[in-house]
Amino acid sequence: MLTPPKYWREIPQRYRLEAAKCAQCGKVFFPPRLICDACKGEEFETVVLPREGKIVSFTEVHTPASNFSDEAPFAVGIIDLGNELTILAQIVDCDPGEVKIGAPMRLEFRKLQKDGESGVLCYGYKAVPAR
Amino acid sequence: MEGIVGYGAYVPRNRIKVEEIAKVWGADAPSYKRGLMLEEKSVPSPDQDVITMSVEAARRAVLRAGINPKDIGAIYVGSESHPYAVKPSGTVVAEAIGATPDIHCADFEFACKAGSEGMFVAFGLVRAGLIKYGLGIGADTSQGAPGDALEYSASAGAAAYIFGKDDVIATVDASYSYMTDTPDFWRREYQFYPRHGGRFTGEPAYFKHVLGAARGILEQTGLTPKDFKYVTFHQPNGKFPLRAGAMLGFEKAKIEQGWLVPKLGNTYSGASPLGLSAILDVAKPGDRILMVSYGSGAGSDAFVFTATKRLADVQNMTFKTWDMLNNHKRYLEYGEYAKFRGKINKIQD
Structure with missing residues (x-):
């Protein structure tokens, strides 16, 4: 479960897909890192990732963590956003059997988790089939 | 403007x-x-x-x-x-x-x-x-x-x-609101589902306020139904907005583009705003649009909009x-x- 402070710290990434681009070599990190693993640069600019891409690979989850038991079975996939950027996301709004490698996807704003009936609601991105 | x-x-x-x-x-x-x-x-x-x-x-x-x-x-x-x-x-x-x-x-x-x-x-x-x-x-x-x-x-x-x-x-040419205390639909605190007054939600509630707001803004602006290309009302079901339009003198053709409810259902607070979005998707520069919402309890907000040339640039975005x-x-x-x-x-x- 995401605690409120951890969830709050990740808002720029989960809500707005903010990534860090190394000012020295241009490599993009999502989530952001403090040191570039390519050139050891320590200065980054904020860039926003695109919201559309294609499925590179995926897996079906039939026995999820307890927080996600109502959603099983579901797919989790790697989405290619272009420019050598990939992102891992839950795939929703379709049956796992309909998911295909290469299929166009869009990242939408969705509820990720809820802490029981009285805890905090956590929001972020999930992948849905593009029209 | x-x-x-x-x-x-x-x-x-x-x-x-x-x-x-x-x-x-x-x-x-x-x-x-x-x-x-x-x-x-x-x-x-x-x-x-x-x-x-x-x-x-x-x-x-x-x-x-x-x-x-x-x-x-x-x-x-x-x-x-x-x-x-x-x-x-x-x-x-x-x-x-x-x-x-x-x-x-x-x-x-x-x-x-x-x-x-x-x-x-x-x-x-x-x-x-x-x-x-x-x-x-x-x-x-x-x-x-x-x-x-x-x-x-x-x-x-x-x-x-x-x-x-x-x-x-689209310019906002006028706005007008019409409210009274009318208990036609409500949901008390801690209740999951709303209660409603059945047929009481019709004449003294929806129609009184929708017609009141529409007539009020027409009087304020000096416009008549003939001056509008499109109109959208709150749409709790298919019948109410069609009947409200007919009572005000709007032809069905002016209502249909924003009449989403048969395929969408009642999106409550989203209903008339979504109807307006469907109209803006097709409206041409100069088209005048009337929107009238309705909320139980009860009241209606009315707006008169006129589409501008820039609308065509954004419709397909x-x-x-x-x-x-x-x-x-x-x-x-x-x-x-x-x-x-x-x-x-x-x-x-």
């Missing part, structure tokens, strides 16, 4: 047909379809709520507006299904579109009128010169008790409108409302619908 600079709509992909609901409750589907003029309704996925739909609609509005979200000075989300009892929906929307922290947020509630209420206040602040841009959103994951007539119509959707002074796609209603649908059986809407009691963790 002040007006709309960007708009966006969002409708979930899931649908359930009237026949599927009627089958479970032993009801006569043809009579419901005939009586309420409904065919199917949208259903939110379990991970969708007013906040998620508002964010998607707002992103589309920002795209069409072509503005820096940091210039938005106020966000008002109108709904009767805010996910939190205490914690605003608007701050999540503001954060998601990148409009924080120099912004004013508030969540509005006024039954199905909360969306136009947000639009009214956002527009008013722009006209007063207090903010550069204001965002008003109407969104709901509407509640309808199992087996109740409302279950056939209560649906989900959102529409967002950004108001500003420059580069408007993102999803159109009728496209979302007619395509890419996913039909649910009642069991899956009941699970999605939390209508099944489980052991709590």
